[in-house]
Amino acid sequence: MSYLPISKRVASYLSSQTELSTEKEEIITYVVEIIIINLLNIINLLLLGLLFNVLPEIITCLITVAILKRTTGGAHSNSPLRCALITSVVFLSISVAASYLSHIKQIYIDGMAIATIAIGTFLIIRLAPVDSPSAPIISVKRRKIFKNLSIIVIGIILVVMVFLRQSLWLYAQEVQLTIILSVLWVSFNLTYFGHKFTSQIDRINIQRKRR
Amino acid sequence: MKKVIQKLSYFSVTAMLLMASFISITPSCWALHYQPEVPKSLRR
Numbered sequence: 244m245s246y247l248p249i250s251k252r253v254a255s256y257l258s259s260q261t262e263l264s265t266e267k268e269e270i271i272t273y274v275v276e277i278i279i280i281n282l283l284n285i286i287n288l289l290l291l292g293l294l295f296n297v298l299p300e301i302i303t304c305l306i307t308v309a310i311l312k313r314t315t316g317g318a319h320s321n322s323p324l325r326c327a328l329i330t331s332v333v334f335l336s337i338s339v340a341a342s343y344l345s346h347i348k349q350i351y352i353d354g355m356a357i358a359t360i361a362i363g364t365f366l367i368i369r370l371a372p373v374d375s376p377s378a379p380i381i382s383v384k385r386r387k388i389f390k391n392l393s394i395i396v397i398g399i400i401l402v403v404m405v406f407l408r409q410s411l412w413l414y415a416q417e418v419q420l421t422i423i424l425s426v427l428w429v430s431f432n433l434t435y436f437g438h439k440f441t442s443q444i445d446r447i448n449i450q451r452k453r454r
Numbered sequence: 455m456k457k458v459i460q461k462l463s464y465f466s467v468t469a470m471l472l473m474a475s476f477i478s479i480t481p482s483c484w485a486l487h488y489q490p491e492v493p494k495s496l497r498r
Contacts, residue, residue: 246490257470260463267471269493274470276490277477319489326488377491382498 247323250276280323284330291335299414300338300421307400307425308334314392316373316380317432318441325444333428341420349408352419356404359423360397363430367393370433400426 254272257263263271285305292301320326372389374380380389404422407415431437474496 257463257467260460261467263467266493266495267467270474270496271467271470273490273493273496274474274477280488280490321488323488375489377489379492379497385498 246272246276247279250279280326284327287327287331288334291331292338295335295339297335297338297342300341300417301334303418303421304334304337304341304425307422308429311393311396311400311426311429312432314389314396315367315371315429315433316375316389317429318373318438319375319377320441321445329441329444337421337424337428341417341424344420345416349416352416352423353408355423356408356419359426359430360401360404363397363400363426364394366430366433367397373433397426 250272253275254268257271258268288301288305289298292298320329367390371393372380372386380386400422404419407419407422412418432441477496
């Protein structure tokens with residue numbers, strides 16, 4: 244299994260201190276890898292949010308995608324660097340777009356929200372959960388649990404959207420639009436085109452490496 | 455000092471193993487677009 248050298252080093256150190264079995268050392272390597280990659284990406288995104296003055300939007304995007312993608316799954320890049328690149332570009336684009344679009348009339352936001360929830364629910368019912376070769380879902384029971392959880396999450400998002408619709412909060416419209424665009428991004432990742440898009444990005448980088 | 459480091463290591467390992475059982479119940483990594491390979495013992 245291929246993990247970052249730093250994850251292997253940390254796991255190896257902890258294993259030597261606590262005399263772990265090889266199997267448990269592998270699990271620790273995986274957890275360290277997850278912690279490092281996620282922390283670096285989250286710090287990177289928060290800095291980008293501060294830099295482009297879209298911090299509330301980028302935090303909303305992060306929370307929405309995190310909650311939804313954990314149950315729906317979706318397309319994944321095959322390297323941590325490409326992951327950071329895609330995450331930064333997409334999350335920043337969503338946040339900046341939401342910030343610019345926040346001045347449009349509420350009726351248009353409502354229309355977009357209804358369409359997004361409909362598209363998201365349809366794609367989740369049809370496709371979720373979408374696993375990857377690195378993290379296959381073997382059990383049929385687990386698949387059903389994830390599908391049901393995904394539908395519950397989209398329901399919760401709908402409730403949050405209705406709540407924000409009534410809210411007088413200064414950032415309510417920005418947050419609504421960020422949630423809409425984030426749900427669309429996660430839904431797109433479930434589809435064939437989402438996988439094609441990610442694999443295209445992977446391919447471009449591989450060709451550059453070869454040169 | 456050695457004992458403190460060892461205790462901290464045990465604590466970290468326990469926390470990470472607990473976390474592993476939590477992470478493994480989901481099909482993808484958190485908010486991001488990269489999925490490290492899940493160890494075979496965690497696959498279900």
